[in-house]
Amino acid sequence: MDANSIGAPPRDVLDHLRRTVEEDWALARRRSWGEAGWLEAASALGDGIARVVGADPGEIVVTDSTTINLFKAVVGALNLRPKRTRIVSEAANFPTDLYATQSAIDLLGEGHALVLAADGHDSDDDLCALIDSNTAVVVLSLVDYRTSRRRNLARINAAAYAAGALTVWDLSHGAGAVPIDLNGDRTDFAVSCTYKYLCGGPGAPAFFFAAARHNDALDLGLKGWLGHADQFAFELGHRPAAGARRALIGTPPVLSTIGLQAAMAVWAGVDVSAAAQKHEALSSLMLDLTDQELGPFGVSVASPRHYAERGGHIALRHPGGNALVEALADADVICSFRTPDSIRFGFSPLTTRYVDIWDAVARLRDVLKNETWREDRFAGRSSI
Numbered sequence: 001m002d003a004n005s006i007g008a009p010p011r012d013v014l015d016h017l018r019r020t021v022e023e024d025w026a027l028a029r030r031r032s033w034g035e036a037g038w039l040e041a042a043s044a045l046g047d048g049i050a051r052v053v054g055a056d057p058g059e060i061v062v063t064d065s066t067t068i069n070l071f072k073a074v075v076g077a078l079n080l081r082p083k084r085t086r087i088v089s090e091a092a093n094f095p096t097d098l099y100a101t102q103s104a105i106d107l108l109g110e111g112h113a114l115v116l117a118a119d120g121h122d123s124d125d126d127l128c129a130l131i132d133s134n135t136a137v138v139v140l141s142l143v144d145y146r147t148s149r150r151r152n153l154a155r156i157n158a159a160a161y162a163a164g165a166l167t168v169w170d171l172s173h174g175a176g177a178v179p180i181d182l183n184g185d186r187t188d189f190a191v192s193c194t195y196k197y198l199c200g201g202p203g204a205p206a207f208f209f210a211a212a213r214h215n216d217a218l219d220l221g222l223k224g225w226l227g228h229a230d231q232f233a234f235e236l237g238h239r240p241a242a243g244a245r246r247a248l249i250g251t252p253p254v255l256s257t258i259g260l261q262a263a264m265a266v267w268a269g270v271d272v273s274a275a276a277q278k279h280e281a282l283s284s285l286m287l288d289l290t291d292q293e294l295g296p297f298g299v300s301v302a303s304p305r306h307y308a309e310r311g312g313h314i315a316l317r318h319p320g321g322n323a324l325v326e327a328l329a330d331a332d333v334i335c336s337f338r339t340p341d342s343i344r345f346g347f348s349p350l351t352t353r354y355v356d357i358w359d360a361v362a363r364l365r366d367v368l369k370n371e372t373w374r375e376d377r378f379a380g381r382s383s384i
Helices: 013-035 041-053 066-080 095-108 124-130 153-163 212-217 243-247 254-267 272-297 321-330 354-369
Strands: 060-062 086-090 113-117 135-141 166-170 189-192 207-210 313-317 336-338 342-346
Touching (some): 041 207, 041 243, 041 254, 060 243, 066 135, 066 189, 066 207, 086 095, 086 124, 095 113, 095 135, 113 124, 124 135, 124 153, 135 153, 153 166, 272 354, 321 336, 321 354
Parallel strands (some): 086 135, 135 166
Antiparallel strands (some): 060 207, 189 207, 336 342
């Protein structure tokens, strides 16, 4: 029950890895950059992800980590709005997003200021009220990593557009689970990991989205040979590649990309709207069973009740938080804990069955009823 942390491996991922190592790497060697599509994987995989999140071909590349991509997106947005100095985000954002944003501010040294909505005072209305004529960029996570609260992407994008500001979204806790329409909702930039609901595997590279309307003027700050218009010209000066490909910097991590290739082969045959509908049903079942079975044991729901307002996981609250997660792991239910008292259950529309929800809730109820979680062996924290 931790698709919000790491998705399940595709059934044939070992075949993909074995073929890459035993044939492409061992036999073809450098020819595999072309023959096996290693160099083109960033764009090919990006196009596959594009259909999942409402982007067009050429607007997404797979590269680097979420944090690095967010840094590049913030720099790119600030370069597109050179006369503005405010960057709007929220204190409840995932910490690495704030670290990367502040790093961009520090590096550019242009007098930018990071303006944060206070935790607890950060509704969509609150955030829209912070966007003004001096706002360069709004940097937000679509889904709160703790509570699974989902932002209204279209509404905040519209507020930014009306003020002449740009948006950078972190989709990590939503992509592959909830409906996302980047172009339909006029998103400027977006980043996300691929190892959660997209099932790319540990170490899989993240993805970077830049709306095509920004292609001609896009300057992401960091430049490398892979993002050059002619990678093998080896010119002294940098000529940026078209569109999102200029977000490519250095040599791609091929082996870390193979799991994502296997996963996107699965996604190619998936009806994205049907997957979103299944995710909603799984998520709603978890809420119903929590109310029915766990309420008497002091468990409450931290996530929004309306599906349009929540992301990929359901967050429950209980004072025993971490110990409960450890006791559940002992009962073969894998979920995750976030301070101070959030127990997170993540559901993948590709791999989670309805019976899994029933079984997980039943085992959690047993752990609570028998007070197993109070045992000393569950007092420490061994899970991430």
